[in-house]
Amino acid sequence: MMASNLTNQVRGIAKVVTAVATGNLKQKLSIVSRGEVAQLIDTINEMIDTLAVFADQVTNVAREVGVEGRLGGQASVPGASGIWKNLTENVNQLGRKSYDAGACYF
Numbered sequence: 621m622m623a624s625n626l627t628n629q630v631r632g633i634a635k636v637v638t639a640v641a642t643g644n645l646k647q648k649l650s651i652v653s654r655g656e657v658a659q660l661i662d663t664i665n666e667m668i669d670t671l672a673v674f675a676d677q678v679t680n681v682a683r684e685v686g687v688e689g690r691l692g693g694q695a696s697v698p699g700a701s702g703i704w705k706n707l708t709e710n711v712n713q714l715g716r717k718s719y720d721a722g723a724c725y726f
Contacts (some may be wrong), residue, residue, distance in 0.1 A: 626657075629651050632651050632659070633651070633664065635647075636648065636649050636664065636668075637664065640668055642661060643682040645668055645671055645675060647668075648668055649661045649664055670697065670700060673697050673698070673700075674695075674697050674700065674704055674707065677695035677696060677697055677708070677711070678695055678711055679697050680693065680695070681693040681711055681714075681715050684715075685714075685715060692715055692716060693713075693715040694712045694715050694716075695708050695711045695712055695715070696708075
């Protein structure tokens, strides 16, 4: 019984992680668990949330600068750390540089 429950939990985790790997950030884990599996589930859900916010913010900045021609767009990813913080800062630097470059022409 316990092995079957763990197998079902791992299958659920694999399904959601596979969805994320293919770009689907809409799925989240809703498995009831305890201990290390519960920690894993929470970590994966937090990762999905951060990825979704980052993707949304980068898309917004790219649309503002590249499509709408609004210079200086900035991304905001609350709680971002590590590579996500670095990427957000780089997107914002690009937005600032596009604004600075555009300001030279007006």
